[in-house]
Amino acid sequence: MKIRFSLNGKTVELECADSRRLVDALREDLGLTGTKEGCGIGECGACSVLLDGQLVNSCLVLAAQVEGRSVVTIEGIRGADGGPNDLQEAFIKYGAVQCGFCTPGMVLAGEALLANKTRPSRAEIREAIAGNLCRCTGYQQIVDAISATALSRQEKNNHA
Ligand code: FES
Ligand code: FES
Structure with missing residues (x-):
C-alpha cells in the first residue's frame, strides 16, 4: 500500500x-x-x-x-540554527544523557509535555516520562533538564 x-x-x-x-x-x-x-x-x-x-x-x-x-x-526537533534546541541543550547541561539510548524518546516526551503545560511540576514531569525507561540516569537529571527548560521558555515568553 x-x-x-x-x-x-x-x-x-x-x-x-x-x-x-x-x-x-x-x-x-x-x-x-x-x-x-x-x-x-x-x-x-x-x-x-x-x-x-x-x-x-x-x-x-x-x-x-x-x-x-x-x-x-x-x-x-532542532533549534532555529539547526543544532540542538533548548531542551536538548538542557539534557546535555544537566547530565541527562548517558548512553543516550532513551534520549530521543525522552526529549519527545518532554516536548509533548511542554507543548501542553508551560510550568509542569516535578511530579507532572515524572508522570509524563513514566512510559520512557532509562537504565542510566536515575531520572533525576532528566526531570531537572525538562524543568529548567520549562522555566526558561516561560521567562522568554514573559519577555516577548
Ligand atoms: S520499542 Fe517501542 S516501547 Fe519499547
Ligand atoms: S541514558 Fe542510557 S538509557 Fe537513558
Whole structure:
C-alpha cells in the first residue's frame, strides 16, 4: 500500500506492507535512525514519536495508521540554527544523557509535555516520562533538564 503523511514538517510518500510497523518504516525505509527500538512491545518508550502532537510508541503503531497525519521524530526537533534546541541543550547541561539510548524518546516526551503545560511540576514531569525507561540516569537529571527548560521558555515568553 502507499501512504502519504507529514514527517518532520515535510510530506513523504511510502510504499509499504499493511503490516509494516511505524518504527520500521521510519528507521529502515526512511533512514531516520534516531528513533530507537528497545522492547518492541510498548514498554520502554525508546521508539517514541509524536503523532499529531501526541506521544506514541512507534513499535505499536502501523505505518498505515499515519496516513494523512503528522509525525515528528527526534530528527524534527532542532533549534532555529539547526543544532540542538533548548531542551536538548538542557539534557546535555544537566547530565541527562548517558548512553543516550532513551534520549530521543525522552526529549519527545518532554516536548509533548511542554507543548501542553508551560510550568509542569516535578511530579507532572515524572508522570509524563513514566512510559520512557532509562537504565542510566536515575531520572533525576532528566526531570531537572525538562524543568529548567520549562522555566526558561516561560521567562522568554514573559519577555516577548
Ligand atoms: S520499542 Fe517501542 S516501547 Fe519499547
Ligand atoms: S541514558 Fe542510557 S538509557 Fe537513558
